[in-house]
Amino acid sequence: MDAILDGFRAEGLAAEQVAETLFGFGCYVGEVLTRHAGGRWRATAADELAVVGWPMVVELGGQRWCNPIAKAFKRLENGPEDSLRYFYAVFAPGGAR
Numbered sequence: 613m614d615a616i617l618d619g620f621r622a623e624g625l626a627a628e629q630v631a632e633t634l635f636g637f638g639c640y641v642g643e644v645l646t647r648h649a650g651g652r653w654r655a656t657a658a659d660e661l662a663v664v665g666w667p668m669v670v671e672l673g674g675q676r677w678c679n680p681i682a683k684a685f686k687r688l689e690n691g692p693e694d695s696l697r698y699f700y701a702v703f704a705p706g707g708a709r
Contacts, residue, residue, distance in 0.1 A: 613637050613696050617687050627685050634688060638681030641696055642670045645680065649704035670703075678703050 617637075620630055627634060645651040651670040654677075661667070664679055671677045678699070686694040 613640070613684075614687065614692070617684075617696075618692070620688055621691060625688075627688055630688070634684045635681060637696070638684035641680040641684065641700060642668075642678075644700065645670050645672070645678070645703055651678075651703075672703060676703075 620633075642651070642653065646653060649672060651672045653668050654671045656664045656667050656669050660669075664682065666679060666681045668681070669677045669679050680696075680699065683694060683696060683699050687696055
């Protein structure tokens with residue numbers, strides 16, 4: 613996915629132009645976290661919504677949660693510094709680094 617997003621950046625595409633794809637990529641990363649890192653999708657709490665910006669996040673146990681959908685959008689905007697591969701590695705025990 614990082615390589616595809618690099619291609620979008622090279623083409624000069626804006627997030628609005630590929631929003632559905634970015635949303636799908638974020639959902640895919642979130643689903644992989646639910647299946648391989650013990651996460652679960654949950655609704656974003658009302659007090660978190662202003663910060664999170666999306667109505668769902670992946671809860672990873674305890675007070676840990678992540679926002680893979682927003683991360684996909686950030687990856688397009690910021691480039692490799694917001695790598696989805698690294699994001700997964702941080703939140704998944706034993707994730708590929």
